[in-house]
Amino acid sequence: MGILFLPSPSLTAEPISARQPALRPHVHKQPExxxxxxxxxxxxxxxxxxxxxxxxxxxxxxMKEQLVEMTGLSPRVIRVWFQNKRCKDKKRSIMMKQLQQQQPNDKTVSGFNFLSVGICMCTANWKELNSA
Amino acid sequence: MGILFLPSPSLTAEPISARQPALRPHVHKQPExxxxxxxxxxxxxxxxxxxxxxxxxxxxxxMKEQLVEMTGLSPRVIRVWFQNKRCKDKKRSIMMKQLQQQQPNDKTVSGFNFLSVGICMCTANWKELNSA
DNA sequence: GCCTAATCAGGTGTAAACAA
DNA sequence: TTGTTTACACCTGATTAGGC
Structure with missing residues (x-):
């Protein structure tokens, strides 16, 4: 059989966490x-x-309203996603610039460069930057 | 096909150990x-x-949710199956690569090669193999 | 015994919350 | 709003154990 996945946003329900109910904006069932x-x-x-x-x-x-319609996500989720995305992108670009500045300059002390890059990777949250 | 959404929570609920318990040491639960x-x-x-x-x-x-519907299996089972499948596939592909690397070199002791690869799979950590 | 579903331990990415 | 932190979904790899 051909697996034909119809995109219905209301279907996704993982274990416990409430998923997008598509039409229900939010269900704050447990305030405590x-x-x-x-x-x-x-x-x-x-x-x-x-x-x-x-x-x-x-x-x-x-535009956000259109995205709400297209994705079935709540406006809040849309907003947060763009916030986080902008922030991650900025971090990544800064990080890349730093790396590029360090690498071509002094190859002679490549050992030290490695170290500094390592420190850089440790201090910043490199994992976040890595992912698209 | 009709999307038949089963509202039964038992399907989506995780049997006993739901998520990562975060703290594992003592298991005073369900000793029986x-x-x-x-x-x-x-x-x-x-x-x-x-x-x-x-x-x-x-x-x-x-997609997993669709599979839940198509198979009647719980989301958990679906997830675990894919996890195990990916892991097995990866192991197998690594194994194949190693075999192909060893075979053209010394065909004379191919029997021994098989053995050594087998031992390698049993003893070595996968991370180490991966990096190569 | 082999195959593999289930569990465990540890790690990664990121949505949501919070601080500034 | 941006920048940082937190909590959690979900991953990998190893291991355990049930069905054949």
């Missing part, structure tokens, strides 16, 4: 519980967001 | 049951999983 509900974006949603981000990293309200 | 329930996948379920795996070995939550 500090359990953070973490939205997991699927590939299609990510693609939509990334495409939009590439065109305009700082969409206005109207 | 040590019997692990092992799911036996039938041929149809396996075929579905394998077909999906061939198309995408790393399905997102949405």
């Amino acid at each position: 519980k500090t359990t953070r509900v973490r939205t997991v974006l699927n590939e299609k949603q990510l693609h939509t967001l990334r495409t939009c981000y590439a065109a305009n990293p700082r969409p206005d309200a109207l | 049951k040590t019997t692990r329930v092992r799911t036996v996948l039938n041929e149809k379920q396996l075929h579905t999983l394998r077909t999906c795996y061939a198309a995408n070995p790393r399905p997102d939550a949405l």
Whole structure:
């Protein structure tokens, strides 16, 4: 059989965490519980967001509203995603610039360069920068 | 196909040890049951999983949910199956690479090569093999 | 005994929360 | 808003144990 995945956003339900209910904005059932509900974006949603981000990293309200419709995500999730994305992108670009500044300059003391790069990698959150 | 969303929470709920317990030391819970329930996948379920795996070995939550519906298995089982499958595949591919590296060199002692590769797989850490 | 589903231990990426 | 931190979904690789 051909596996044909129809994109219906309301289907995704992992173990306990509430997923996008598509039409229910938010269900704060347990106010006493500090359990953070973490939205997991699927590939299609990510693609939509990334495409939009590439065109305009700082969409206005109207644009965000369209994204809400296209992705089935809540406006809040959209907003947070763009916030985080901008921040990560900025971090990465700064990091890259630093690396590029250090590498071509003094090759003679490459050992030291390695060390400094290592320190740099440790102090900043390198793992976050690595991921697209 | 019709999307039949099963609202039964038992399907999505994690049996006993839900998530990472975060703290493992003491297990004062459930000392009585040590019997692990092992799911036996039938041929149809396996075929579905394998077909999906061939198309995408790393399905997102949405795809997994579809598999849940198609197979009737729990999300947990789906997740574990893909994890194990990826791991096995990786092991096998590494094994094949090693065999191919060794074979053209000294064909005369091919029998011994097989043995040594076998030992390698059993003893070495995969991380080390990976880096090569 | 072999195969592999389930579990464990540790790690990674990032959405959400928080601070500035 | 940006920058930082936290919590959690989900991963890998190793191991354990159930069904055939």
